[in-house]
Amino acid sequence: xxxxxxxxxxxxxxxxxxxxxxxxxxxxxxxxxxxxxxxxxxxxxxxxxxxxxxxxxxxxxxxxxxxxxxxxxxxxxxxxxxxxxxxxxxxxxxxxxxxxxxxxxxxxxxxxxxxxxxxxxxxxxxxxxxxxxxxxxxxxxxxxxxxxxxxxxxxxxxxxxxxxxx
Amino acid sequence: xxxxxxxxxxxxxxxxxxxxxxxxxxxxxxxxxxxxxxxxxxxxxxxxxxxxxxxxxxxxxxxxxxxxxxxxxxxxxxxxxxxxxxxxxxxxxxxxxxxxxxxxxxxxxxxxxxxxxxxxxxxxxxxxxxxxxxxxxxxxxxxxxxxxxxxxxxxxxxxxxxxxxx
Numbered sequence: 001x002x003x004x005x006x007x008x009x010x011x012x013x014x015x016x017x018x019x020x021x022x023x024x025x026x027x028x029x030x031x032x033x034x035x036x037x038x039x040x041x042x043x044x045x046x047x048x049x050x051x052x053x054x055x056x057x058x059x060x061x062x063x064x065x066x067x068x069x070x071x072x073x074x075x076x077x078x079x080x081x082x083x084x085x086x087x088x089x090x091x092x093x094x095x096x097x098x099x100x101x102x103x104x105x106x107x108x109x110x111x112x113x114x115x116x117x118x119x120x121x122x123x124x125x126x127x128x129x130x131x132x133x134x135x136x137x138x139x140x141x142x143x144x145x146x147x148x149x150x151x152x153x154x155x156x157x158x159x160x161x162x163x164x165x166x
Numbered sequence: 167x168x169x170x171x172x173x174x175x176x177x178x179x180x181x182x183x184x185x186x187x188x189x190x191x192x193x194x195x196x197x198x199x200x201x202x203x204x205x206x207x208x209x210x211x212x213x214x215x216x217x218x219x220x221x222x223x224x225x226x227x228x229x230x231x232x233x234x235x236x237x238x239x240x241x242x243x244x245x246x247x248x249x250x251x252x253x254x255x256x257x258x259x260x261x262x263x264x265x266x267x268x269x270x271x272x273x274x275x276x277x278x279x280x281x282x283x284x285x286x287x288x289x290x291x292x293x294x295x296x297x298x299x300x301x302x303x304x305x306x307x308x309x310x311x312x313x314x315x316x317x318x319x320x321x322x323x324x325x326x327x328x329x330x331x332x
Contacts, residue, residue, distance in 0.1 A: 010227035012217040047242035050249055050258045051178040061176035063260050063321070071261050072242045076213035079238050083216055092216045094229050095237050097267040155229070 008129045008157045009091050016090035018159035019131035022118050028137075030081035030114040035069055037108040043073040068105035074112070074148050075100065078139045081114045087135065094155040096132070101149050110141040121156070131156045174295045174323045175257050182256035184325035185297035188287050194303075196247035196280040201235055203274040209239040234271035240278070240314050241266065244305045247280045253301065260321040262298070267315050276307040287322070297322045 037056065044053030048070035052059040056067035083093055106112065116137025124130040133156045139148040203222065210219030214236035218225040222233035249259055272278065282303025290296040299322045305314040 009229040009231075012228050043242075047246045048249055049246070052258065062178050063175040063257055065175075070245070071264075072238070072245050076209075076238045076242065079236070080213045080215070083214055091229055092218065095268060097265075098237075099263075099265050101263040102261060 006129050007127070008160050011090040012092045013088050013090050016088040017156075018090050019121055019123070019133065019156035020159050022121050022133060022156065024118055024120055026118040028086050028114075028116060028118075030086040031084070032111050032113045033077050033081055035073075035077070035106050035108055035110040035112060037067060040067060040069045040073065040106075040108060043076070044070055048072055064105055066107070068107055069110075071102040071105065071148070074102065074106045074139060075150075077106075077112055078114050078137075078148055078150065081112070081139075082137070086114055086116075086137075089133075089154070089156055090159075091155075091157050095152050096155055097153045099151045103146050103149065106139075106141070106147045110145075110147065112139050112141055112147065114139050116150075119151070123158075129158050129160075131158070172295050173293070174326050177256040178258045179254050179256050182254040184256050185287055185289070185299065185322035186325050188284050188299060188322065190284055190286055192284040194252050194280075194282060194284075196252040197250070198277050198279045199243050199247055201239075201243070201272050201274055201276040201278060203233060206233060206235045206239065206272075206274060209242070210236055214238055230271055232273070234273055235276075237268040237271065237314070240268065240272045240305060241316075243272075243278055244280050244303075244314055244316065247278070247305075248303070252280055252282075252303075255299075255320070255322055256325075257321075257323050261318050262321055263319045265317045269312050269315065272305075272307070272313045276311075276313065278305055278307055278313060280305050282316075285317070289324075295324050295326075297324070 052062045052064045053070050119134040122132045133154050135152045138146050218228045218230045219236050285300040288298045299320050301318045304312050
């Protein structure tokens with residue numbers, strides 16, 4: 001990555017938003033994703049092979065008393081919803097730091113969406129093309145049950161000026 | 167989930183650790199996982215379809231100037247390493263809240279492992295069988311580059327007593 005203080009990366013979404021286009025209080029809402037038992041088990045087999053993410057019957061009596069999605073699966077679905085329909089940043093959604101909590105676990109049949117807002121846009125003094133954007137959002141099912149609360153610090157850039165300064 | 171203050175779930179790792187077995191300062195280190203280009207792209211197609219996670223050539227000049235793993239992929243690999251070789255809790259690794267940062271992005275060829283320690287075990291007053299365990303760990307490649315720093319609050323339980331109190 002360049003250390004040039006005026007560095008601006010090539011956009012991956014040329015029609016997307018730049019840091020200048022964002023404002024504190026700006027709201028967003030994603031499309032939806034339905035969580036299936038097959039998807040829960042497939043994610044768990046790859047990344048979180050614990051009984052309550054793998055086998056509904058065998059999970060009875062364990063902590064979740066049934067099959068639930070890995071929290072990291074919920075986090076990954078949340079990212080998919082943000083990237084594909086939530087926050088179309090020109091240079092991409094590049095996370096630097098995340099605080100998240102899982103007040104409850106997603107289950108098969110959940111239809112998840114993400115909604116949230118821009119909390120803050122802080123332009124860098126040392127690298128004036130660059131800003132840190134703080135986003136807060138929740139991942140919720142069709143019954144309003146919150147499966148994940150997230151606050152993310154992401155990297156954004158000022159809209160590049162054209163060569164003649166317009 | 168039971169609201170019984172003495173509730174203890176059935177263990178998913180019967181030979182695993184209970185909250186009583188943990189102590190502040192206890193260290194752990196996982197086995198390793200090699201990150202491949204195919205795995206980076208497959209994860210991105212499912213959960214983080216942004217150009218710099220999908221296509222090495224097309225990603226030149228964008229923020230990461232090449233192909234990198236989604237941070238959520240790194241987080242998911244981190245969980246796999248913890249679950250399979252890091253922290254064998256009897257009732258499973260049940261996350262409640264996570265703080266994480268990605269000081270750099272994982273790349274194809276990274277051989278990741280996780281190492282960390284138990285920061286704190288706080289037994290619940292209202293639910294005496296239950297404890298919140300705070301874990302801090304980092305996900306690092308073979309060159310010592312840190313790809314993720316995590317602090318996790320997880321749920322653990324006291325070892326159940328046998329029926330006759332022994």
